[in-house]
Amino acid sequence: MNRVVHFELGAVDPARAVEFYKGVFGWEAQRFGTEEYWLVKTGSQPDAGIDGAILRNKDSQSSTVNSIAVDSVDSYAARIEQHSGQVVVPKMTIPGVGHVVYCKDTEGNIFGMFQADHSAQ
Numbered sequence: 001m002n003r004v005v006h007f008e009l010g011a012v013d014p015a016r017a018v019e020f021y022k023g024v025f026g027w028e029a030q031r032f033g034t035e036e037y038w039l040v041k042t043g044s045q046p047d048a049g050i051d052g053a054i055l056r057n058k059d060s061q062s063s064t065v066n067s068i069a070v071d072s073v074d075s076y077a078a079r080i081e082q083h084s085g086q087v088v089v090p091k092m093t094i095p096g097v098g099h100v101v102y103c104k105d106t107e108g109n110i111f112g113m114f115q116a117d118h119s120a121q
Contacts, residue, residue: 002068007052010063017054067112073101076113093120
């Protein structure tokens with residue numbers, strides 16, 4: 001089965017949101033790259049759960065996006081479209097991490113698909 005492996009919480013003020021989740025839950029956050037994107041660690045192994053990120057919203061609407069691990073974002077993107085879904089953000093490469101695609105399901109929900117690939121450039 002393909003599991004949810006990452007979440008993204010959209011925020012109007014990401015730095016404020018990072019402080020909120022640190023203060024309430026004790027999560028750790030570290031800025032990643034040059035954009036307003038903070039990687040969030042919610043716990044340590046072997047505890048169950050997933051890690052994620054907090055980022056600036058593209059609009060003023062709150063949002064949560066879950067990403068699902070797949071072995072090939074290309075083949076799953078094709079499957080999404082075969083099942084009446086839609087690719088809304090095409091394949092992007094995260095150097096040294098892997099590839100991600102964002103999709104919309106038949107109900108309008110946005111979700112990501114992540115393919116690990118440490119050799120990605």
